[in-house]
Amino acid sequence: MYRAEIILFVGMLLLGIMAPLTLQTYAWYSGALVVGFALWLMLRGVGRAPGRAVRLAALVTQVWLTGGLWSQAGPRATTVFTLAALAVVAPLVRPARRGTPWLVTAGILAMASTLVLVPLHREAKLSDTGTGPTVAQQPQVFAPIALDDSGRHLLLWSLLDSDQADDRQSLWSLDAANGGLHRVYQGYPLPLTEWAPGGDRLTFAASTSPWDSGAVPFGIYVAERTGATTERLAPPSDGSSWMYPSWSRQGNRLGVWRLPSAPELGSVSAPQVPRSYVLDADGGQPTELTVRGARMSLLSAWEAQGPGALVMTEHGIYLSRPDEKARRLVPAGEAPLDPYPVAIQDGVARDGQHVAYLELTFRGGRIDKINVRVVDLQGRRRGGIDRVVPLAMAWSGDGRVLAALTEGRRGELILRLLDPATKKVRSLPTGLKQVEHDFPCRLEVNQDGSLVAINGSLSESAMLSIALVDTKSGETVLRDDCHNHLQAGWLATGWLVVSDMESVAAIGPGGARRDI
Numbered sequence: 178m179y180r181a182e183i184i185l186f187v188g189m190l191l192l193g194i195m196a197p198l199t200l201q202t203y204a205w206y207s208g209a210l211v212v213g214f215a216l217w218l219m220l221r222g223v224g225r226a227p228g229r230a231v232r233l234a235a236l237v238t239q240v241w242l243t244g245g246l247w248s249q250a251g252p253r254a255t256t257v258f259t260l261a262a263l264a265v266v267a268p269l270v271r272p273a274r275r276g277t278p279w280l281v282t283a284g285i286l287a288m289a290s291t292l293v294l295v296p297l298h299r300e301a302k303l304s305d306t307g308t309g310p311t312v313a314q315q316p317q318v319f320a321p322i323a324l325d326d327s328g329r330h331l332l333l334w335s336l337l338d339s340d341q342a343d344d345r346q347s348l349w350s351l352d353a354a355n356g357g358l359h360r361v362y363q364g365y366p367l368p369l370t371e372w373a374p375g376g377d378r379l380t381f382a383a384s385t386s387p388w389d390s391g392a393v394p395f396g397i398y399v400a401e402r403t404g405a406t407t408e409r410l411a412p413p414s415d416g417s418s419w420m421y422p423s424w425s426r427q428g429n430r431l432g433v434w435r436l437p438s439a440p441e442l443g444s445v446s447a448p449q450v451p452r453s454y455v456l457d458a459d460g461g462q463p464t465e466l467t468v469r470g471a472r473m474s475l476l477s478a479w480e481a482q483g484p485g486a487l488v489m490t491e492h493g494i495y496l497s498r499p500d501e502k503a504r505r506l507v508p509a510g511e512a513p514l515d516p517y518p519v520a521i522q523d524g525v526a527r528d529g530q531h532v533a534y535l536e537l538t539f540r541g542g543r544i545d546k547i548n549v550r551v552v553d554l555q556g557r558r559r560g561g562i563d564r565v566v567p568l569a570m571a572w573s574g575d576g577r578v579l580a581a582l583t584e585g586r587r588g589e590l591i592l593r594l595l596d597p598a599t600k601k602v603r604s605l606p607t608g609l610k611q612v613e614h615d616f617p618c619r620l621e622v623n624q625d626g627s628l629v630a631i632n633g634s635l636s637e638s639a640m641l642s643i644a645l646v647d648t649k650s651g652e653t654v655l656r657d658d659c660h661n662h663l664q665a666g667w668l669a670t671g672w673l674v675v676s677d678m679e680s681v682a683a684i685g686p687g688g689a690r691r692d693i
Contacts, residue, residue, distance in 0.1 A: 314340045314360065316349050321665035321676045322368055325376030328669035329353050330402060331681065331693075332361075332379060334368040344387055348379075350402045351681060353668055353693050361400045365393075371424050373458075377402050380422040380431055380458075385412060392441040394418040397433055399458060409456070410463065420451070424458070425479045425486070431458050432466070432476040432486060451475065453488070468495050468503045480554075481576070482529030494534060496554065506556040507534060524549075528576025531559055531597045549581055551597050560600035562593045566611070569633075571620040574667070578626035578648075582618055584611075590618075592629060592646055607653040609635050609644055616641065623667045628686075630673050632664040643675060643684075658690055 316335035324331050333349040347363040366383040384393040394412035397419045410419050418439040423432040434451040453476035454463035468474045471490035478487040485498035494507040524533035536548040549570055550561040562581045569582035579595040588610050594603040611634055618633030627648055635642040639660035646653045665674040672683035681693045
């Protein structure tokens with residue numbers, strides 16, 4: 178429908194690349210093209226989709242106003258940013274049907290353009306030893322990954338550092354208490370990381386070459402919070418790959434998957450049936466983890482207060498402990514048996530008594546509904562919540578409350594709170610709706626379950642927003658100061674860590690906010 182305009186836009190953009198323009202001039206030239214093209218499309222689409230056109234104008238205006246900073250990312254980055262903005266502009270103006278593939282692509286490109294190419298400008302923060310990074314060594318563009326168990330140290334995955342001249346990424350550790358910042362690793366890590374229970378170390382997967390350039394094998398690394406890194410498992414030379422490292426809750430063992438062939442990230446390929454291994458965190462060779470009689474044994478999570486691992490098989494979910502016979506907690510037919518990665522580590526309650534898992538119902542080859550079920554470590558059922566919004570579930574820090582989101586008949590989000598001790602479920606209407614169902618909602622529950630943070634597409638004026646639900650009063654507050662933010666977990670002080678990928682802050686009750 179807009180083929181002529183797209184061809185014209187790309188042609189003008191390429192002319193700008195070939196013209197003898199300075200980076201600064203080219204940045205503004207590109208910005209002007211984006212705005213002009215967006216306004217033209219908006220005028221054509223306003224008769225059919227005024228709501229999307231208004232949101233589009235706000236998005237592109239924000240991109241344009243940051244044009245003066247684009248030149249610091251270089252001409253290649255500027256071009257990618259502009260084309261990503263174009264990819265977002267074109268489909269958003271067009272009338273949409275929810276769930277269509279191009280809308281998913283648009284959302285991913287919008288997130289990627291923000292995540293990868295918006296420069297970060299803030300003052301350097303010294304580490305707690307006084308020898309932290311200088312102004313010339315900062316994570317320029319980053320995403321917060323997770324807090325450690327202490328609620329103090331935040332892991333950042335950076336795609337661009339201020340002192341680099343190549344395409345490497347890096348991992349950074351940020352002390353939320355004093356602002357201390359350490360670069361833990363630089364190379365080609367994936368954001369598949371996990372803190373050790375003590376918060377002093379972390380494990381992650383990384384390759385020796387860019388993982389967006391084809392199939393590459395990954396190795397497994399262990400790093401100190403302050404930066405010393407050890408290669409625990411080298412990238413295999415036989416075409417296979419290590420992946421998905423995890424840390425036992427006792428802190429002495431690692432769990433990893435081995436894929437039969439190296440993954441080509443971003444491509445669609447035949448499903449692989451991986452094998453699971455465990456190894457000592459400090460040395461030694463990996464040992465395969467198997468359940469007798471099962472063809473597939475996938476280490477999916479660790480027991481909260483013991484040495485055991487939760488293993489998915491074609492026969493159900495098992496609890497496997499060293500020197501003990503594996504015990505089945507959930508029989509086949511109720512377990513998520515898809516061989517793709519299933520993040521059920523978040524389903525393990527911190528009290529060590531309960532495990533939440535997903536019960537999937539299919540219709541016509543597609544997932545029809547997602548139910549959450551809870552069992553104790555003896556396999557006894559402790560209740561559940563039906564028709565959960567994808568990924569929107571989390572335990573409170575004390576393990577006494579499981580929170581999940583569902584949708585009412587008119588699309589309003591309802592917060593459900595399950596008490597596994599009584600099997601009772603409380604329902605709290607939030608007054609919120611998902612603007613775009615293609616963006617999943619994520620939940621973070623504080624220590625005692627009194628506050629639940631919802632991170633998702635909750636507002637017409639932002640792609641992502643954060644809302645806080647007070648489970649005692651039932652009040653829901655959409656934080657206006659947290660539009661286009663990601664949440665990263667609750668601090669030990671009871672404040673929520675948030676980030677707009679330009680800065681990190683903590684928000685508290687009553688609208689309070691402080692930078693970290």
